[in-house]
Amino acid sequence: MSTIPEAQTEAVIKEKAKSLFFQKGFLNATTQEIADEAGVNRALIHYYFRSREQLMDTLLEEAVNEKRAKARAVLSSALPFREKISLFIDIVVEYGLKYPYLENFIITETARNPEKVKVLCQTKVKSSDLIRKDLEEEIASGRLLPITAEHFVINLISLCNYPLLAKTVLQNMHGMSDTAYRKFLQDRKEIIYHAIFHEPLPRITRKEEHHHHPKPAK
Amino acid sequence: MSTIPEAQTEAVIKEKAKSLFFQKGFLNATTQEIADEAGVNRALIHYYFRSREQLMDTLLEEAVNEKRAKARAVLSSALPFREKISLFIDIVVEYGLKYPYLENFIITETARNPEKVKVLCQTKVKSSDLIRKDLEEEIASGRLLPITAEHFVINLISLCNYPLLAKTVLQNMHGMSDTAYRKFLQDRKEIIYHAIFHEPLPRITRKEEHHHHPKPAK
DNA sequence: CTATCGTTTAACAATTTTGTTAAACATAAA
């Protein structure tokens, strides 16, 4: 029936567009620039996605859902609370290393088009709801000073996301190479855990959980 | 010599452009949109600022310098360390309420044009240097668990800035009104202090320092 | 009053960017 030329033209466009938007931070990347990056004719972008806007929407929704699925899988697991959070940090930081500008993109897009915030960020179950019970237990047992679930989650994602967003700025400010910055972000995983729980990250947990690859969701 | 029609046309343009860029988050605001907002002819933007690019650069540099000056004044003051930090949080959050999208703007601009990061973010004295000595003392005296000055500062600004950046998202996600969100951010000042020092924000300090107005730098 | 000079405007030009379309292309089935 259909021709399968190099078959995945649509996938290539999506991949390269994601790279431009979410990895390189070229929020204003032109359809031409996207086409160039993907090595295809610009008209194909309209053929597959109708408009630049729709391409963006598709990519955003996909990336957000992917990230949310990963995060939610951890938070709604049966693991002990602190292991959950440790894993959560790991996942968010790793995902942030993959798409450093995703958060920035969301913020900019929702500022320009407030209706989009609903389709993107409205969710039946909030992160804060997923950990509320755990958190209340921690607090009740005196292992954690009182804090609302909302503030707790926002502290967590602030500490994870901001340094990824501000990569260029921070890297330049402290004169770090790319490798040095990567190392810095790895170190931050422990720092974040510590800032949240006011105690060092237990070594054992992390070794066991996932050594190199973050491949759970597949 | 010169005509002083309504005199401050240039200032009005700057003010309204700042509002569009940094307050409303319209990162891609058109020269026409800026002109409309300022109630002037579009050509005046070129008359006063030569190009859209130069207008943006001017605004960015001004806002960054203003913010940095405020922050630096506190960090290099002779106040006790924890009061410094408390004040710092206050100033950053207040400035963030004024220009919620400034950070977002910096990130996007420096991603698109990496050379700008130098003129914007390169500074003789880094924030981390300003508090390094204090921090070492705190750690040496056992009042704070070991942490590098860089991580400490980044924790601090992450906790302050992120919730401002993500205003639209967070507000929608938790179904907060504007006033509720403002209240939420006010609460965060204490939450942040607590996350940093693992102890409640001392009440006394805050009452004394600056009651309503953040007017020190003038 | 009028000449001058900085300011403002409308109209224009150039460029960039998006979106459309008809034709060319390639593969698979008939």
Add this chain to the structure above:
DNA sequence: TTTATGTTTAACAAAATTGTTAAACGATAG
């Protein structure tokens, strides 16, 4: 080989956006 179908391309059209300019305007000095 021919036909049909989905893919790709080049060329075109339309819109949006930036930047320029000559003329109009208005206050002030002379």
